[in-house]
Amino acid sequence: MKKKTTPLYTHRYAVRNLTCVRGDTTLFHDISFDSVGHTCLHITGSNGSGKSSLLKILAGLSSAHSGTLCWCDTQEAPCAHHVLYVGHELALNSALTPYDNIVFWAQARQCPSTPDVIRSALTAFDVAHLEAVPCALLSAGQKKRTSLAKLLIDEDAPLWLLDEPYANLDSQGQKTLQGIIENAQKKGAIIILARHENAPERALPCDQTVTL
Amino acid sequence: MLCVFLALIRRDMAVVLRNGQLSSTLSFFIMVVVFFPLAIDPASLDLAAISPAIIWIGLFLAAQLPLERLLHDDYQDGSLALWSLTRAPLEVIATAKYAVAWLTASLPMIFAALASGMLVYQWPMDAILNNMLTILVGSLLLTLISLLTRCLTLGSRGGKGLIYLMSMPLSLPTLIFGAASLRTHTPTDLNTSIDTETTTALILLSLLLLATLIPMLWASTLALRNAISHQ
Amino acid sequence: MTMPHTPARKKTASPAASLWHWFTPTYFRAVSGRVTPIALVLLLVTLPTGLAYAFFLSPPDYLQGETVRIMYIHVPSAWLALALYGAIAVASGITLTLKLPMAGHFATAASPVGACFTAIALISGSLWGKPTWGTYWVWDARLTSMLVLFFFYLAHSAMTQAFKQQERGQQAASILAIVGALNLPIIKWSVEWWHTLHQPESISFINPSSHIDISMLIPLGLMTVALFSYATIVITARMKLAILQQKWQSLLYQKTRNRS
Amino acid sequence: MWTNFVNCLNMDGYGIFIVPSWLSAFIILSVLFIHTQRQLTKLRRRMARDQ
Numbered sequence: 001m002k003k004k005t006t007p008l009y010t011h012r013y014a015v016r017n018l019t020c021v022r023g024d025t026t027l028f029h030d031i032s033f034d035s036v037g038h039t040c041l042h043i044t045g046s047n048g049s050g051k052s053s054l055l056k057i058l059a060g061l062s063s064a065h066s067g068t069l070c071w072c073d074t075q076e077a078p079c080a081h082h083v084l085y086v087g088h089e090l091a092l093n094s095a096l097t098p099y100d101n102i103v104f105w106a107q108a109r110q111c112p113s114t115p116d117v118i119r120s121a122l123t124a125f126d127v128a129h130l131e132a133v134p135c136a137l138l139s140a141g142q143k144k145r146t147s148l149a150k151l152l153i154d155e156d157a158p159l160w161l162l163d164e165p166y167a168n169l170d171s172q173g174q175k176t177l178q179g180i181i182e183n184a185q186k187k188g189a190i191i192i193l194a195r196h197e198n199a200p201e202r203a204l205p206c207d208q209t210v211t212l
Numbered sequence: 213m214l215c216v217f218l219a220l221i222r223r224d225m226a227v228v229l230r231n232g233q234l235s236s237t238l239s240f241f242i243m244v245v246v247f248f249p250l251a252i253d254p255a256s257l258d259l260a261a262i263s264p265a266i267i268w269i270g271l272f273l274a275a276q277l278p279l280e281r282l283l284h285d286d287y288q289d290g291s292l293a294l295w296s297l298t299r300a301p302l303e304v305i306a307t308a309k310y311a312v313a314w315l316t317a318s319l320p321m322i323f324a325a326l327a328s329g330m331l332v333y334q335w336p337m338d339a340i341l342n343n344m345l346t347i348l349v350g351s352l353l354l355t356l357i358s359l360l361t362r363c364l365t366l367g368s369r370g371g372k373g374l375i376y377l378m379s380m381p382l383s384l385p386t387l388i389f390g391a392a393s394l395r396t397h398t399p400t401d402l403n404t405s406i407d408t409e410t411t412t413a414l415i416l417l418s419l420l421l422l423a424t425l426i427p428m429l430w431a432s433t434l435a436l437r438n439a440i441s442h443q
Numbered sequence: 444m445t446m447p448h449t450p451a452r453k454k455t456a457s458p459a460a461s462l463w464h465w466f467t468p469t470y471f472r473a474v475s476g477r478v479t480p481i482a483l484v485l486l487l488v489t490l491p492t493g494l495a496y497a498f499f500l501s502p503p504d505y506l507q508g509e510t511v512r513i514m515y516i517h518v519p520s521a522w523l524a525l526a527l528y529g530a531i532a533v534a535s536g537i538t539l540t541l542k543l544p545m546a547g548h549f550a551t552a553a554s555p556v557g558a559c560f561t562a563i564a565l566i567s568g569s570l571w572g573k574p575t576w577g578t579y580w581v582w583d584a585r586l587t588s589m590l591v592l593f594f595f596y597l598a599h600s601a602m603t604q605a606f607k608q609q610e611r612g613q614q615a616a617s618i619l620a621i622v623g624a625l626n627l628p629i630i631k632w633s634v635e636w637w638h639t640l641h642q643p644e645s646i647s648f649i650n651p652s653s654h655i656d657i658s659m660l661i662p663l664g665l666m667t668v669a670l671f672s673y674a675t676i677v678i679t680a681r682m683k684l685a686i687l688q689q690k691w692q693s694l695l696y697q698k699t700r701n702r703s
Numbered sequence: 704m705w706t707n708f709v710n711c712l713n714m715d716g717y718g719i720f721i722v723p724s725w726l727s728a729f730i731i732l733s734v735l736f737i738h739t740q741r742q743l744t745k746l747r748r749r750m751a752r753d754q
Contacts, residue, residue: 056293
């Protein structure tokens with residue numbers, strides 16, 4: 001499996017005058033920030049203030065009404081495989097088992113997909129014992145843990161976009177996630193996470209805050 | 213890119229097999245094909261003459277089924293958005309969905325159609341290759357149309373009627389050429405025009421596939437991109 | 444943060460800029476305020492004269508007799524049905540490439556109108572066909588492609604309404620409209636081929652444009668202008684409706700945002 | 704001139720084809736028009752209420 005070995009700390013995400021319009025309504029207006037490797041940026045705002053929409057625009061999944069995204073030296077959104085995005089939708093097929101879901105995800109991201117790698121990712125989030133159970137039978141928290149195990153598959157991705165990652169997680173899971181995020185930050189990734197004002201993510205190291 | 217394409221195909225095949233969709237589509241098609249002769253008095257009518265209509269209506273209806281789960285489920289749970297964040301462009305993902313839909317639904321149906329044509333409708337044995345080619349090309353076209361309509365209606369509240377309303381006019385040329393290129397009778401004498409007609413229709417059907425394959429895949433990708441960005 | 448979105452306005456007098464203005468909701472209101480009265484006057488002038496010509500002043504056709512009077516509603520509505528589909532296809536191209544909101548609104552507004560004209564053309568055509576060819580319906584290329592056009596119109600207008608977000612519906616419908624526009628020639632041609640294959644004896648469809656007298660041309664022209672004015676009035680009204688629907692959606696949207 | 708019109712309406716002759724075709728056209732067009740206007744007033748009223 002080929003993997004990029006460029007030093008990660010050189011990454012830089014410059015966002016200028018981002019405006020998002022849905023129909024006739026302006027969701028947010030003139031959002032600008034600079035983010036570099038090793039930092040964690042928090043996007044806060046009340047429910048419905050456009051946090052998820054902003055993350056989707058940052059991921060390149062949808063386009064902004066106006067404004068520019070500059071990933072590193074390019075004048076555009078980051079290439080798709082640089083982005084590690086975990087949204088509200090968990091992207092787990094209910095017919096497949098957690099193991100299969102993660103294996104196929106790893107194959108799609110062209111990351112190592114050996115059983116050891118997958119098992120250790122599932123073990124980290126304490127869902128290894130469920131690896132043969134179809135996802136339809138898992139509880140909300142177990143699904144969330146399985147979905148977060150995807151983060152461990154592609155730890156070297158330079159841009160992490162997490163949409164309220166702590167929702168539905170117990171304290172053990174929160175601790176694990178915090179460790180993973182801190183580790184990625186140490187490696188040089190840019191972490192951008194969305195949370196509402198009083199979410200437990202406040203506990204995470206936060207270098208920058210953008211309020212919508 | 214090829215890796216992602218193959219991974220997506222493997223995954224979707226696994227999903228289809230776990231859901232048991234393979235047999236449900238096939239049994240739906242067989243039900244349509246077998247129901248028609250029961251509804252018509254077989255003695256009073258030349259069943260072979262109306263068999264192309266029955267086969268093509270069955271193929272058309274059944275071709276709409278597989279992509280419902282394949283695309284809609286992946287859209288709802290956010291998998292499509294995540295799959296679009298890989299090295300493969302969205303075109304590849306649309307093509308993979310198309311391939312899986314055809315492999316899991318249309319490929320078994322080709323054999324079912326041929327078998328029912330031979331057994332139920334008394335097609336001539338020497339026409340088997342011709343009819344197989346016809347159904348092959350026609351099912352590729354019908355799956356293509358189904359892909360586009362499914363991509364367009366992702367996340368809609370229009371329901372199933374909208375799917376059929378959209379794909380019906382688009383499938384009309386396929387239905388016409390497909391039905392015309394099925395050989396249902398043994399030609400009475402060797403110089404009869406029946407062979408040249410079916411061959412012309414088959415050529416036209418293949419030209420239609422060649423002409424619409426890329427534009428339709430492109431339009432489906434465009435629709436997919438719109439759907440993901442509005443999720 | 445929740446300010447209504449106003450499109451970028453530049454007070455320049457260049458023709459390109461004024462064209463852009465025409466395509467924004469703000470300027471549409473001014474233009475429609477001028478267009479609707481003109482179309483209404485045109486309709487009020489041409490419809491009575493057209494009807495008078497169609498029923499009183501024009502002579503019966505020497506071949507078809509009185510039934511030629513169906514032509515004066517049939518042919519203009521068929522023309523308008525085709526022309527509106529062309530306009531929708533162009534507007535759809537603009538929606539997909541330039542993303543002008545008014546192009547999407549135009550397509551949304553025009554497709555029910557086009558569907559109505561297609562329905563009129565089909566109904567009057569089959570009523571004309573009975574005395575002319577002796578049957579209400581034949582699977583002739585022209586009739587079949589008109590029927591397919593009707594289904595396209597139905598699918599298109601169902602598509603524009605099928606999504607929570609109006610914008611998404613308009614984009615999906617515009618893809619459908621373009622695919623349909625590319626497909627209609629193929630459909631017409633395939634039906635023609637099929638028709639010649641199955642029915643070698645051709646039906647004598649009397650082509651109205653081939654031997655047309657000035658006395659028939661006058662009501663035909665007047666009715667075309669009348670139906671065109673009617674289409675303009677209704678499309679403008681429905682474009683207003685689409686703009687209002689968008690406003691209504693964003694009003695509801697803002698409510699969900701203000702809750703917390 | 705007047706005979707033209709009487710001939711059109713003659714239900715024993717071609718009137719049976721001419722009258723329904725024109726009538727259906729007028730019905731369809733007026734239904735569309737009324738529907739549009741009703742929707743407009745309905746939406747305007749709803750927006751006035753909610754604003």
